[in-house]
Structure formats: structure tokens, C-alpha cells
Amino acid sequence: MRKKLLPKTLFIIAVLLVFVYGIFLGTDPDKAIAAWKQQGPLGAIQQNIHLGLDLKGGTHLILQVAVNEAVNSETDRVVQSLREDLSKAGVTFTDITKPDPQNHPEIIAVNGVPPDKVGALRNTVSDTLQRYDLSSGAGNSYQIVMKPSELTTLKQRAVQQAIDTIRNRVDQLGVSEPVIQEHGLGDYQILVELPGVDDPARVREIMQSTAMLDIRLVIGGPYPDEQSALQNNNGAIPPDAVILPGNTGRSDQAEYYVVSRTAAVAGSDIRDAQPSRDENGRPDVNFHLSNDGGRRFSDFTAAHLHERLAIVLDNRVREAATINDQIRDNVQIMGTFTEQQTQDLAMMLRSGALPASIHYLDEETVGPSLGADSIRQGVLAAIVGMTAVLVFMLIYYRGAGVNADLALLLNLIILLGFLGFSHATLTLPGIAGVILTIGMGVDSNVLIFERIREELRAGKAPAAGVEQGFAHAWLTIVDTHVTTIVSAVILFLFGTGPVRGFAVTLTFGLLANLFTAVFVSRVIFDAILNRKERGEALSI
């Protein structure tokens, strides 16, 4: 009974070639060939298999976006416009407040509305604030609450905008292959990975300018401290104003400004800021506004001619300048700037501003020397572990051991080729996953071989023994793979960076093992059986 094995053998050779291609040439063969010419085959492999931060060195950050700030600035604007709209509609009220801006910035309270004006209040709210719900509270107060879906969208948008802004900034600095994405594990967090950047000062420099920026009206200042700021405004600042520290860098003295609570334009309205010079040749900064922002700014500057504007960065007044003209969308900031200051300011404006500020939650820096050591040790452990397994299989199963070893090598080639094709990142735990794949993958061969031995002991002929051995071991192998892969998938869902790399290599390694240990190994057995005389013993 001879089996036709040619199609199967050709299929296996094709798979082998495809994955060897993946290892050395990957998805971008031209680059890989160039790397091969320069640094040899190892260079080509490194070109295709992406190394994680823990192997390459670099910085990993988790940032929290203070999304409530974005909600606050939105509801602040609503409070402002509601005052005007209600007055226009003839609705009287004692005040409009936000009862809990810290935790519930989406709630606005209108207090002291006379009963006969409630209808007008309802109409105004339903006309002008479609994205809000109106409900009545205790006494004559009413709550206007942002719709939950709107709230979520607004927060998501703040995170997305922060991500875009950070990406712009990082791109300008020429960091290669950065990762900037939403961090799935937390609420409104961003994951930033900067390969090759292991200098904390440089990271600060990259992140710092992605601060929250907007332009507001100056009501008074600068004052030397908060007390005098209060005194100069009759002891209490108006409800629509706040005191902010100044940081204009022009004097060593502390400065405090009283500025409007709402922004005239938000940082996200700013387009294309450039350092330039005014007609007298002094350095200044020019920038454009978006259409919408320009319209608002035009009204605003017309109403506040000859007053001052403050550029507020991260809740600090960085610059205060006088409005000389009604401005539409081309803005010129003049002051006593140095060249360097205008460049920095333009960069700050250009890199956009965050709709909400960000905080560091987690920071990890791996130097290149640790990464290099990790690669060396990981590869050494893999080679030693693999050699031990290969040698053991040869001694224990003799002829069949060769079969298992071939299957194992193919398993490894498929796994590495997959890494080359998929651009999945190889981390140090990922290397451990490769090593574990070797150890766990060979288990399938052991299960099959032990069953074959059992069948042969029971007196079956070699061909029947092999047949039965594979048939019986198959379901058990699937079972064992399922349990391990279930664990790995849960790990992938819950884990971060390096641990995910482990889950990926282990899962794919075990999937490839189903092919190599069962299909390939079977073909090798059949090939051996084909060449044997009937009844000749099998080396196992």
C-alpha cells in the first residue's frame, strides 16, 4: 500500500518557501535586500521582524487626558450664550451655575426662574441647545444636562484630538515608527511609544508643547499676587473670569492675570502659525484661523478693540497682547519678542493645542544596552532550549526523532516568517513565547509517538500503527492547544506591549504546530513507510 505523497510534499515545500521569504524579505523586499547587502542576513531579518521597545530601547508612556476640561470648556461656552439667549427671550433668572464642574461638568443649573417664564425657558433650550436635556429640580431651578451620547462623543473627540496633536509633534521631531494610540485598558488614556528615544529630557521636550492652548480676553493684570488681583477687581472676580498665573518670561516676579473663563478661540481653531517680522522689522508671530474660528474671532475682536488678549498655555498666561484691529482670520501677535521666542511660540501654536490637558500616568525607559543584552540572552536561551529538545527527541525516538525535529524546525520557520509578514512586534516575552512554542509544540509529537508505540506494542503493523496513532492523538492535541490558546487570547485582551507580544507568538506558534506536528509529521512517516518493505520495523 503506497501512498501518493507528491502533492502533499510540494505543498509543504511551498509553505516552507513562503515563510522563509517572510523571514528574509518580509513585506518590503527592496529594503530587506538593501539591509542584507549592508549588514548580511541578520540585517535583513531585523528589517522585517519589528523589535519591541524592550529590545530596541526607547520610551513608553501612558497619558491621561483630562476629558472633563474639554466638557467644561464646552459647557462654559453654553453658560455664556444661554445668558444672552435667555435675556433675549425675556426669561429672568437669579443665576446660571455649574453645580459640580469637577465631577459633572456636563450639568448646568438655571436658578430662580419665575413659573410663568418656564415655557419660554423650555423653548429657548429646545431651540438653541439640541444636544442638551432640560429637567426641573428643586424650587425654581432647572437643570440642563448634556445628552449622554453627546458627552461620550465629546470626550472621545478630546482624546482623538490629543492623539492627533501628539502625533503631529512627534512627527516633526523625526522619531521613527512611533506608536500613539488610545490605551484600551483605561478611560481616556493614550499610549505613546517612542523607539530609540531614551533620554527623559527629550521626551519632556516632545510632550511639553502639546499642552492645552487657547486665547482669552484679559480683564486685568499683571498683578504681583492673587490677593492684589482680587483687590483690583473690587474683592471678587466676576463669575465669567478666572485668575491665572502668568509665565511670560519677561520678569522674574510672579505675575497673575484676570482673564475670561471662556476662550475667544481654542487652540484647535489655529492653522499654520509662522514666525515673521512686523513693518519695523521686529520679530512677531503670524497665524491663521479656521473658518468657524475666524468668524467668532472677528466678532470678538470687534467687540473688544484695544483690550488685551492672553495666550493661555496649560492654564498659564504665556503672552498678553493688545487688539489693534478687528481681526478675521489672519492674526499677528506683536510684542517684545526675541527671535527664539517667536519661533517657540509659532511651534506651540502650530503643533495645535490639546482640548484638554494631559498627565503622565506611567513612564518606562529602556536603554539600548539593556535591550541588546536582552536579545542576546533571549536568543541564547532559545538556542539552548531548542538544542536540548532536538537532542532528546533524537535519543528517545531515534528515527522518529528526526521526523519530530524536522517538524519543529518548520514550526519555528513558520513562526518567524509570520512575524516577518505581519509586522507583529517581537518583545522579550515574545522571545520567551517562541521558546515555549518549541517546548509545547514538541508535546504534540510525543502524544502521537507514544500512541503509535502503544499500538505497535498491541501488535499492529507499522502502517496501521501510524494510522491509529495519528487518529487517536488528534483530538487530544486539539484539546491541549485550545486550552493554551484560550489563556493566551485572554492575555492578549488584558495585557499591554511586551505581554501582548508573548500572547501573539505563543498563539501563532501553537497554531502553526497543528500543521507541522500533525500534517507534516504524518507525511514524513508515510514517506518512510513507502520505502520500507512490508513488515519491516519502524524506528520509533
Place this chain on the structure above:
Amino acid sequence: MELFRNTNIDFLGKKWYFLGFSLIFSIAGVLSIAFWHHIPLGVDFKGGTLVDVKFANNPDLGKVRHAVDDAGYHDAEIQRLGAAAQNELIVRLPQRETSEQSLDRGRSEIIAAMEKYFGGQSGKLDLNNTGPSQIAKYLLEKDPLHLGTDATTRYNEIARQITDFRDKSRSGVLSSVNELNGAVPPQVVSALQDSAFTSQFAVRSVQIVGPQVGAQLRKQAALATLYSLAGMLVYLAFRFEWIYGVAAVVAVFHDTLITVGAFSLTNKEITLTVIAAILTLIGYSMNDTIVIFDRIRENIKLYRRESLSEIVNRSINQTLSRTVLTSGLTFLTVLSLYLFGGDVLHGFSFALVVGILIGTYSSIAVAAPMLVAYQDWRLAKTGTAAVPGVAGRRTKIRA
């Protein structure tokens, strides 16, 4: 070659020894978790700052302590990493009640203190704590090769060679500028000798974790472990009967407890990668158990006259060789990881080394005897000897 042929060991007869063995290790672990080292959490779960510093020579621990005290961190822990010859230390700062804004203050102050005590010659270029771009800039200024204007590419290349040599051949720390001889042109070395130096240390890695992320990660890790256990229970209940699922999950829980207990007893830190190892173990420990359970189910049909304990014994003996071989081979690779994989993976491979040993043991000594114990209990309670497994949905005979 064969290791186990026709073994006939009365495993169930030794169940009291097994119970005793399991209890000793579980209780020792639980006691250590409750009263001694608790669960030693890594910086990623606990929050805080961890600075890994490598020195050119064997560092004087007293001097390091002094430097760290000087920076105001009296509660910092200083610990050697790996072998003494590695000259590497870990400085750990506990989580401070500081705002997120100054999260990295500890790092910069520790590094500043190290510079003060182990640095030297301010104003000169420190080759051990400088990146390639700064070195290139410096070389361009000095121009030791007299290349003139278009030297940028060449000096970038040389700077890269210097840092590569330092990081890949010298583990990040050069002990003197002279070491660069042979790696870069001699003119460059002599220029560097004049105006650069090598401080006695280099910072290899820093990890700073804020309280929020630590708490988040603890919750995720606990959830992931629970989901894994639940996943196994569901899968085994589906493949066999629920009592098999329960027995297997109890065995795996026993493995997890003893592994975590081993970390507590030896005061090793549980980090995120250790959790990854534990989740892997949960999946992997199932394998031996499944092989034995499969055989039990097969034998229940073949030997209808035998008692369940005889069948279980027979099944364990029949599968003993593959149980030991599969675990043994995986253990070989894990052992190699533990011995050669380096310090970063130390906890990970330790968990696997302990877990695979315990997992194999528990498949034989915990999971299978539980089936018999359950049947005895049913027998005593209802008087009917329900043999689990006969009603299994699939009746195919398997390995």
C-alpha cells in the same frame, strides 16, 4: 529508548501522601501571603519608581546608599541585580503621594545623585550617559579627522559606532575612553581622551508607575486570571462532564496558589510578565489533565467491571510516560529560559519552572483522585454509584 513501560503504581493508594504534600505547600504559601512577605508586587502593580543602574566596577553599596540618602530618599530600596560580577543595582522608590505632574521627580533626583557621586569632571562629555546625536554634535565641533564642512555623515556614523560598541559589546558602560581603541579611528579616541570621560555608571532602564495605572493593572490581572479559570471550566465541562471541569479547575487553582505562594516565600516580585506566565500555566496545566481524563473515559467503557479507582489508576499508569515526557520537554525549554534568559525574564521563567512541576504533579495527584473522591461521596450520600464519564457526549476512543 523508553522510560516508563507497563508501570503499575498505585497512585490512589498514596492519596493521603499527596494530600499532605499539597496541603504543606499550599498552607506554607498562604501563610506567607497572609503573614510574612504577603504578595510581593512589582513596581508595575504597586506604583513607584525603579531605576536600573550599571556600574563600571563593583559598586560600593554604602556609597550608593549615601548618594540616595543625599537625594532625600531614605526609604529607597537598593538591591543587587543578578550575579555580583554584573555590577548592576536596582534602586526602588516607593509610591509617593505626589501629583502626577511630578511623577518623574524621583528618577531625575536619583540620577543627579549618581552623577554627583559616581560621575565626575563636569563640563566634559560623559560617554556613558550620552546618546549618539550629542556625541556626533560634539565630534563635529572638534573635527578630529579634519573633514571640514561635510563631515556630518561621517561623524554621525562614528558616534553610532561608539554607542553601538558601548551598548552591544560593553553592556552600556565603558570603563575608560581607551576601550574605544579599535572600534573607532585613533584620532577620534585621542580627541575624546582630552575632553570626554567615562563616568562609573550608566542608567539602563527606568520604570515609573503612577498609582492610577498600578490599581488599574492589579484589577486587570485579577480579572484575567479569573476569566482564564472560568474559560477552562466551561471548556472542560463542555468536552467532558461538569465534574471533570471542576476537578481540573481545582487542580489548576491549586497550581496557581502554590506558584504565587512560591513567589511569596522566596520574596520574588510578581510583575505583569509573571501574570502572563501564570495565565499560560493555567492553560498548559490543563493539558496533562485532559490526557488523563480522556484515558479514564476510554477505560470506563473498556473495563466495565473495574471500580473507578482501579480505572483511574490504570489510566494514570498508561499515560504516565506521555505526561512525564511532554511536561519534561517543556520544562527543559523553560529551564533554559530560567538559566540563560537574563534578569528581565527571571520572574517569568521562575513562575513557569515552578508551575510546570506543580502542574504535572497535580494532574496525577489532585485532579484524578478528585473524581474518585466525588464518586465515593455520591455513593455515601445517595447509595448509587454514578460513574462519571459514561454519559459523555462523545464516545470516540482517544489517546
